[in-house]
Structure formats: structure tokens, C-alpha cells
Amino acid sequence: MARLIIALLLLMTVRTAALAAENISARAHYECIWWSTEQMANFDPNHPPPRKTRVRLDRWEYSDPVGVPHPDTVTLVVMLTSSGVQKNLDIVVRTQWLGGRPAKAEALTSHIVSLEAGVPKIIEFQLPVKATIDQNHPKLLRSSIWAGAKELSHADLPITVGD
Amino acid sequence: MANVHSPPHSRHRQHALANFVLLPQVSGNGYYPYSSTDRQYGTQATVDTVVKVARSFFSANRGLKIGIGDLCFQHGAPMPPHVSHRDGKEVDIRPMRTDRLSAPVNIHDAHYDRAATARLVALLLAEPNVHRILFNDQKIAGVMRWAGHDNHLHVKMNR
Numbered sequence: 001m002a003r004l005i006i007a008l009l010l011l012m013t014v015r016t017a018a019l020a021a022e023n024i025s026a027r028a029h030y031e032c033i034w035w036s037t038e039q040m041a042n043f044d045p046n047h048p049p050p051r052k053t054r055v056r057l058d059r060w061e062y063s064d065p066v067g068v069p070h071p072d073t074v075t076l077v078v079m080l081t082s083s084g085v086q087k088n089l090d091i092v093v094r095t096q097w098l099g100g101r102p103a104k105a106e107a108l109t110s111h112i113v114s115l116e117a118g119v120p121k122i123i124e125f126q127l128p129v130k131a132t133i134d135q136n137h138p139k140l141l142r143s144s145i146w147a148g149a150k151e152l153s154h155a156d157l158p159i160t161v162g163d
Numbered sequence: 164m165a166n167v168h169s170p171p172h173s174r175h176r177q178h179a180l181a182n183f184v185l186l187p188q189v190s191g192n193g194y195y196p197y198s199s200t201d202r203q204y205g206t207q208a209t210v211d212t213v214v215k216v217a218r219s220f221f222s223a224n225r226g227l228k229i230g231i232g233d234l235c236f237q238h239g240a241p242m243p244p245h246v247s248h249r250d251g252k253e254v255d256i257r258p259m260r261t262d263r264l265s266a267p268v269n270i271h272d273a274h275y276d277r278a279a280t281a282r283l284v285a286l287l288l289a290e291p292n293v294h295r296i297l298f299n300d301q302k303i304a305g306v307m308r309w310a311g312h313d314n315h316l317h318v319k320m321n322r
Contacts, residue, residue: 041266045199062244063311064257065198065232067267070244134243160311162233162245163297 024086024115026145026152028078030057032071040066060129060141061160072130076143076155079122082115089113092146093125099139099159103132137161181239183251184210186231193221195265197257198232202242205234206251208322212292213254220286229283230257230265232315252320258300259283269314270300277302280316287318295319 035043036053043049043066055069062070076093092110097103111123129141141157183204188196194217196203205213217229232255235248242248259279260268268275281303287293288305297309297317309317 037266041264043197043266045197061311064255064267064314065202067269067314137244137246161243163247163309163311163317 023083024080024089024147024152025082026078026080026091026147028076028143028145028153028155030155030157031055031075031077032057032069032073034069034071035066057157059158059160060133062162063160073126073128074141074157076125076127077122078125078145078153079120080113080115080152081120082117084117086113086115089115089147091123093127094144094146095127096142096144097132097136097138097140098142099137101136101138103136103138133159133161181237181251183235183237183239185237186210186213186234193217193219194229194231196232197230197265197267198234198255201236202233203231204237204251205254206320206322208292209234209252209254209320212290212320216283216286216290220283223286224279224282227259227263227279228265229259231255232257252294252322254318254320256283256316256318258298258314258316267314271313284316287316292320292322293318294321 031054033051034053034055035049035051039049045065057069057074060070060074061068078091080091089112090110091113093108094105095108096105108125113121113123115121127143132138138159140159142154144154145152184207186203186205188200192214213231220229221227233242233245233248234254235251236242239249239251247253258268258270259276260266260274261276262274277300280300284296284303284305287296296306297312298306299308299312300306301308
């Protein structure tokens, strides 16, 4: 009897999560902190100024040490919206590296969020990328955003390493 | 019995034993470095070629300086995220800007100076030590198109 009750509770929890995820949408992109255009002029590579400018990152590229962003850590910015009220949703990001030497997929620490109906909420995930790019030379980072068992969205970051 | 085969790490050892020459870091040579000093070592011939071309360009273009980026580490250690840049014979050079700023530029920018960049490429190609230039402005003769080369010339030297 106890087992049956536990099974029913589990089933209800999974069903509730699935129903909740159906009402949620997500959009995601990458950003990083980099040097401003003004800082790049007459730049002293031996004494670089602090990076302070938040920029959108459409690709990670090492073709100029200063002129194009190639940060050690990227920020995945996720905007969530829901058509209904959502309490204590577990939003998880899974990263996948495509191309280059094989690298394992990672499940990142999740964010627990609550959403009001029609009110967008932005959450951010810090993704360290330097070690994997340096060692495996991948072509693409794909970050998938999950709510329960449903993939809400994903964001791709093309990667160009130096030749 | 001695092992007559090269060990798998022989290439790494060869690089590790290299002792390259630092590109002179003093001003007045007709160039400005945009990579840190530890990334600006090359073979003697490569460094000599860079200095010669920079001085010639500087003299012929009313004091216009060229930007020199990554060459190699002093002992040829891996330079991630570069795949190459280990044998001291490769150098990254910025295209020229119309506003003469010491700053990045790519071939799609309004400040990109094709004419000056073409003159720089011609000077480089006139050097016997220059083997190949990867760069994506196909309106400049003598360069080879290659992904990721809108904002720098990757110059490969012979020695």
C-alpha cells in the first residue's frame, strides 16, 4: 500500500512538472565581459586594462588577442516566460561540445525559479569554456535549457580557434 | 639495443628545445606589438624579416606603423588556442586602418585601409623568406583565403 502511494505521488510530481513545462518558453544567448572599443586603441598587451564592457557573444573567436572576444568564461543569458504562475521550477542547462576531440556533456547546477504569468524572468549561467576549447578545439558549444524532462530551447556558440 | 624509432614525443622535445629570438620591443621600429612580449619570439630569420618589412613600410608610408601579434613562445611551447605558432616561423599582422590608430580592424570595417594593406602585402611577398599569407580580402593579390582571417594576416615564413 505504501509503495502504491509513493508511486502515485511520484507520478503526480512528474505529471505536474510536465504540465508546468508546457506553459514555459525560453530564449537564450551568450554574453561576456570584454574590452571596449575605446580600450582597444593603443592597447598595452603587457598591461591590459580591466575588462568592463558587457557584450553579446555571437561567436567565440581567437583571431586577434584583443579585437574579438574569446573569454575564459561565457555567460548564458536565459529569458523565461510563462503563460501561468510557476512555483519552484528547476531550470537546468546541459552543455554539449560539437566537433573537435570528444568532450563530455555536462549538467550544470540548476536554478530554481518562480514565474508570474506573462512576466519575463532572466537567469544567467556562468560557463567556463577555456580549458575545453584549448584542449579539444571544438567547433560549437550548444547549451540546452531544460525544465523537468522538456527541452525549452538551446543556444549555439560557434568557435574558431587560432590557426 | 638502442631504439632506432623516434619516440612519440620527439616533436614536442624538438619544440621544447627551441630557443627563439624576441622581436625587439623598442619603439621606432615601425611596428607596435598587440600581443604580450612572451608571445613574440621567432626564428632569427622571421624576426629579421618582420623588422625589415616594418621599417620599409614605415619609411614609405609616412610613419604608418603595422601591428604585430602572436609569433611563438620562446621555447616553442603550445600556444592555445592556436593550433600552430610553435615553430617560430609564423606571425600575425593586423590589416591597416585609414585613421592610423593602433587598434583592431577587419576587412568589413569602415576604417579598413585596403590600399595600405595591399602595399604591406606586396612588401611581404617581395621577401624571399615569406612563404604564404592567409588573409580574406580577395581584392588583394597574392593572399590565400582562410576561415578566421578577416582581421589579420597570418604570415608563414620559410625559415
